[in-house]
Amino acid sequence: MRELGADTTTVAAAVDAELPPEKPARPVLRVVRKVLTDPLGLLGATIVVGLVVAAMFAPMIAPQDPYDLAQLDILDNRLSPGSESISGTTYLLGTDDQGRDLFSAILYGLRTSLYVGVASAAIALLIGGALGLVSAYAGGRTDSIAMRLVDIQLSFPPILVALILLAILGQGVDKIIVALVVTQWAYYARTIRGSALVERSRTYVDAARCLALPHHIVTFRQILPNCLPPLIVVATMRVAYAISLEATLSFLGIGLPVTEPSLGLLIANGYKYMLSGDWWISVFPGLALLLLIVGVNLFGDRLRDVLNPRFQD
Amino acid sequence: MTAYLLRRGGQALVTLFVMSVLVFVGVYLVGNPVDVMISATATPAERAELIRRMGLDQPVWVQYRHFLTAALSGDLGNSFLYNRPALGLIFERMPATLELAFTALFIALVIGIPLGVAAGLRPNAPTSRGIMAFSILGFSLPTFWVGLMMILLFAVYLGWVPASGRGETVEVLGVDFSFLTLDGLSHLILPATNLALFKISLVIRLTRAGVSEALQTEYVLFARAKGVSETRVVFVHVLKNTLIPLITVIGLELGSLIAFAVVTETIFSWPGMGKLIIDAIARLDRPVILAYLLITVLMFTLINLIVDLAYTVADPRVELEGRRS
Numbered sequence: 090m091r092e093l094g095a096d097t098t099t100v101a102a103a104v105d106a107e108l109p110p111e112k113p114a115r116p117v118l119r120v121v122r123k124v125l126t127d128p129l130g131l132l133g134a135t136i137v138v139g140l141v142v143a144a145m146f147a148p149m150i151a152p153q154d155p156y157d158l159a160q161l162d163i164l165d166n167r168l169s170p171g172s173e174s175i176s177g178t179t180y181l182l183g184t185d186d187q188g189r190d191l192f193s194a195i196l197y198g199l200r201t202s203l204y205v206g207v208a209s210a211a212i213a214l215l216i217g218g219a220l221g222l223v224s225a226y227a228g229g230r231t232d233s234i235a236m237r238l239v240d241i242q243l244s245f246p247p248i249l250v251a252l253i254l255l256a257i258l259g260q261g262v263d264k265i266i267v268a269l270v271v272t273q274w275a276y277y278a279r280t281i282r283g284s285a286l287v288e289r290s291r292t293y294v295d296a297a298r299c300l301a302l303p304h305h306i307v308t309f310r311q312i313l314p315n316c317l318p319p320l321i322v323v324a325t326m327r328v329a330y331a332i333s334l335e336a337t338l339s340f341l342g343i344g345l346p347v348t349e350p351s352l353g354l355l356i357a358n359g360y361k362y363m364l365s366g367d368w369w370i371s372v373f374p375g376l377a378l379l380l381l382i383v384g385v386n387l388f389g390d391r392l393r394d395v396l397n398p399r400f401q402d
Numbered sequence: 403m404t405a406y407l408l409r410r411g412g413q414a415l416v417t418l419f420v421m422s423v424l425v426f427v428g429v430y431l432v433g434n435p436v437d438v439m440i441s442a443t444a445t446p447a448e449r450a451e452l453i454r455r456m457g458l459d460q461p462v463w464v465q466y467r468h469f470l471t472a473a474l475s476g477d478l479g480n481s482f483l484y485n486r487p488a489l490g491l492i493f494e495r496m497p498a499t500l501e502l503a504f505t506a507l508f509i510a511l512v513i514g515i516p517l518g519v520a521a522g523l524r525p526n527a528p529t530s531r532g533i534m535a536f537s538i539l540g541f542s543l544p545t546f547w548v549g550l551m552m553i554l555l556f557a558v559y560l561g562w563v564p565a566s567g568r569g570e571t572v573e574v575l576g577v578d579f580s581f582l583t584l585d586g587l588s589h590l591i592l593p594a595t596n597l598a599l600f601k602i603s604l605v606i607r608l609t610r611a612g613v614s615e616a617l618q619t620e621y622v623l624f625a626r627a628k629g630v631s632e633t634r635v636v637f638v639h640v641l642k643n644t645l646i647p648l649i650t651v652i653g654l655e656l657g658s659l660i661a662f663a664v665v666t667e668t669i670f671s672w673p674g675m676g677k678l679i680i681d682a683i684a685r686l687d688r689p690v691i692l693a694y695l696l697i698t699v700l701m702f703t704l705i706n707l708i709v710d711l712a713y714t715v716a717d718p719r720v721e722l723e724g725r726r727s
Binding site: 136244245246248249250253255256286329333336337340341343352353356360363364368371372375376382385390 | 425469483492514536538539543544545546547550551554558654657658661664665668669679680683686691695698700702706
């Protein structure tokens with residue numbers, strides 16, 4: 090550790106000078122404003138907020154509960170978009186092979202997709218983030234072992250890891266979240282370790298350690314806040330990736346069970362009928378998925394530019 | 403070089419052993435394959451007989467020991483479903499997957515490198531912006547969805563190419579290839595392009611970054627000052643140095659192409675290993691799952707090794723680990 094002036098006032102002054110000022114709402118607001126002034130950032134944010142609201146209030150917006158069998162009429166199966174049901178209501182986006190209103194099914198599917206994507210990204214962030222932070226702070230053997238683990242994890246493509254895990258665990262919302270967390274924690278660990286290593290060599294950390302602050306305070310209260318910007322950007326992009334991967338796995342029939350249909354499962358359902366010309370069963374859920382992923386990516390891309398112009402990927 | 407090879411070989415063996423244990427134990431914990439294989443009306447005696455015949459009544463480590471001794475002699479067990487050697491099933495399907503993966507890699511390079519060079523040479527031109535926008539789309543769109551749309555557009559509406567299968571194949575040295583017949587090519591082009599999309603974006607980004615970096619180096623400045631023609635600067639000085647990092651990434655991406663082929667094969671009904679593993683997972687066909695995973699891990703380890711070696715050949719500055727020890 091570097092030598093600092095022995096008397097405590099100098100140390101305290103150093104802490105004051107180096108510690109970033111308290112960041113309550115103001116910088117966050119500034120960042121949000123900057124993202125929203127960019128047309129693409131605004132577009133992304135609007136899409137994401139719109140879809141999240143639609144998913145949250147799905148039970149109120151959706152014309153029918155797509156999984157209440159009593160509300161479905163098999164006679165209405167595979168109706169094209171805009172056609173009328175036998176009971177007189179209009180199916181905006183058509184129906185699927187069981188007479189389910191696709192618009193309602195998409196709203197409910199969005200709920201599942203968003204939940205799985207956000208939950209898995211959040212858990213992976215907690216686990217990977219903590220590991221990367223501790224690894225950078227501890228250094229030495231701990232660091233090299235942890236990073237070796239990250240390297241091994243990243244050398245296998247996510248889809249293969251998820252495939253192995255789901256083959257072992259079986260289907261289910263909790264299981265796919267586990268699989269997505271395992272495929273993603275390493276990205277967070279690597280990101281936060283990179284920025285934590287830089288922060289660790291700063292004088293404010295030396296000062297905090299001279300004050301004999303406990304390790305957990307130094308890591309989580311002093312270093313962590315300064316590592317957040319790149320972590321937030323990676324998290325945004327990872328949510329989009331998690332949603333996309335979940336949709337892919339569900340499409341393959343090894344992700345979510347049919348009782349909890351995400352967008353991927355809806356697309357898989359329609360796939361059978363696509364070759365015979367009933368395109369809407371697959372296309373509309375696909376468009377919703379596309380909109381969600383592109384929206385998150387646009388927002389994340391802009392966020393990256395705002396939070397750190399030099400930060401790449 | 404020999405020391406390095408031996409060391410890397412040892413590492414690869416350890417990785418394989420650890421993976422085989424992990425995968426075996428994991429797969430061992432999956433449901434009960436007997437339930438899938440036997441009819442609901444079977445008597446308990448018939449059931450017990452089947453369990454005994456499959457060796458499922460033994461403890462895990464005994465099952466693993468049997469598995470390992472057999473595996474070392476090239477026998478990964480018989481598929482529960484087809485009652486044929488699992489390894490044979492995999493090898494039968496492997497050429498189709500490899501053909502798809504290599505074609506996709508070829509497409510990614512042939513399209514990605516020129517676009518990347520163009521974007522890197524004139525970063526602010528409208529065409530470059532268009533190329534980069536395309537690469538962002540290629541990164542963010544889910545492959546399976548793009549595949550579906552390609553089928554809808556090119557197979558269902560336009561009817562230019564067939565939507566599924568491998569088409570007519572030609573046998574060369576006992577292996578079937580699609581790309582040697584016109585019919586096979588027409589079957590191959592859609593799935594291969596679909597699989598390649600993500601990699602095209604990746605190659606574009608890497609090439610662009612490499613080119614814009616190389617343009618700022620002193621050797622390019624010197625070459626230009628010397629009066630070397632612009633074509634020569636781009637193709638010899640810039641491109642050659644851009645290719646080095648590309649080799650590493652592309653080698654590693656070949657593995658990920660094989661893994662992602664699972665998705666493309668399912669969409670386009672391409673009869674490769676990917677479809678086999680999806681069916682095996684759905685039906686708890688343990689030997690096939692195990693064999694697939696072990697073969698894939700083996701391929702990954704080999705690819706990593708080859709990439710490391712290719713890297714040292716392409717860039718003499720890279721030092722082999724083995725030399726130092």
